[in-house]
Amino acid sequence: MTKKLIHLFKSRTLIRAAATTVLVAYPIGCFALLLLPDTWEAIGGALFMISVRGVICALPASLSRIAFGPPVVRFVDGTATLDELEIDFRRRSQAFAFQVFSLITLGGVMYLVIASDIVNAGEGNLWMPRVDDHWLAILFGALIYVLMLPLAYLAWKLPQPVEDDDPRFEGPTSEHEVRDNIVVSFMTIGLAAGVLFSGDAILWMACGTTLGFALDFAWRRRNQKEK
Amino acid sequence: MPSEVHNRIAMLRTERGLSRKELAEAVNVNFQTIGYLERGDFNASLELALKLSDFFEVPVDFLFSLTPFPTLAELARQEKKNP
Numbered sequence: 001m002t003k004k005l006i007h008l009f010k011s012r013t014l015i016r017a018a019a020t021t022v023l024v025a026y027p028i029g030c031f032a033l034l035l036l037p038d039t040w041e042a043i044g045g046a047l048f049m050i051s052v053r054g055v056i057c058a059l060p061a062s063l064s065r066i067a068f069g070p071p072v073v074r075f076v077d078g079t080a081t082l083d084e085l086e087i088d089f090r091r092r093s094q095a096f097a098f099q100v101f102s103l104i105t106l107g108g109v110m111y112l113v114i115a116s117d118i119v120n121a122g123e124g125n126l127w128m129p130r131v132d133d134h135w136l137a138i139l140f141g142a143l144i145y146v147l148m149l150p151l152a153y154l155a156w157k158l159p160q161p162v163e164d165d166d167p168r169f170e171g172p173t174s175e176h177e178v179r180d181n182i183v184v185s186f187m188t189i190g191l192a193a194g195v196l197f198s199g200d201a202i203l204w205m206a207c208g209t210t211l212g213f214a215l216d217f218a219w220r221r222r223n224q225k226e227k
Numbered sequence: 228m229p230s231e232v233h234n235r236i237a238m239l240r241t242e243r244g245l246s247r248k249e250l251a252e253a254v255n256v257n258f259q260t261i262g263y264l265e266r267g268d269f270n271a272s273l274e275l276a277l278k279l280s281d282f283f284e285v286p287v288d289f290l291f292s293l294t295p296f297p298t299l300a301e302l303a304r305q306e307k308k309n310p
Contacts, residue, residue, distance in 0.1 A: 083256035084272050085263060159269070162247070162262025 009061045011180040012155060018061075019152035022054035026144055030137040035127060049191055049205065055144060056209060057184060058151050063158065066090050067150040089158055090150075097149035104145065179216050186212030233292050237265040239283045254278040 009015055025047045032044030058064075065072050066086045082090060115126035129135050190208020240250050240261075247265075251258035254275065263269040271279065271291070280287040297305070 083260050084275060085260040085269050086257060159263050159266070161259055162266060 009057055009180050009183075010161075012158075012160060014180050014184060015058055015061045015063055015151065016155040018054040018057035019148050019155050022051045022058060022144060022148050023152060025054065026051035026141060030141065034133055034137060049194075051144070053187055053191055053205060055148070056187065058148060058155075061151065061155075063151055063154045066158075067093055067154055089154060092157070093150035093153040096153040097146070100149055101142075101145055179219065183209070183212035183216055186215070230293055231267065232270045233267070233295050234264060234271075235290055235296060236261065236279065239285070239290070240265075243283075250282070253282050 009018075029044050029047030029049075029051055032040040033048060034044075036044065066082060066089055069090060070081065112128065115128050118124045118126050119128060129138060186208040187205055188208070190204040190206070190211075193208075194204030236250075240247070245253075246258075247261040248258040251261045255278075256275065260269065264271055276287055276291055280290050283290065
């Protein structure tokens, strides 16, 4: 039942692009928004919104059942378990995410130790998080990286899907690619319109996303009736 | 580096007129896993290998091998040489 209501992005290219974009665009966007002069605000804001769009595309992806395990599997397709290949890739993606996240955290903590030493000794003025916005950016960054790193690993490392010879096949087909692209196009148009015309990119992107999902839902309902 | 394991899953599945989905349901895996196995992207666990050999009613070493299986043309040539 749930499967019929949720649009799961199945295009491997889209999931790869979305997860990678988030991992790159979020830190650069936050850096530009919070630390650079005001002239960089528009670029920082656009990168931030692009990373939000990436999260919206990557989280409801068909791969999230593997990345996040049994509770998500039940929610997405009603089955209780992953099979041995999926469990194997889930473990690999978690190990990869743990290693990368640990390295980033270690690097960050080492920087803070050195920066606080220098600042407290009055020998320089290195950046340190001081206001709420800085801490929130770090908190959401950690959350985004925890969610996106396993998905990015799966999107790049899981072998390309195989098409079945069964007419009941529900795997990724060219039709899924088209549907994914329609939803993402509406999202992108909404985001661009928000940035260019109103400055309220979130509202416009939300409208575009809702419209994209609604169209997809209507398309699937029509297809089901035809069958 | 794990060695490449060759299998005859695609051949036996086609012979029996099964779709990947039907075979996957029979051995309780995702149908993509059957596709990855057939394509050589993934090596089956011992449990899955036993389930598959049980399903096709053939010995495990008929289904899986560390060396490439001879093609039908090669088998036919061998048959001609040693009838």
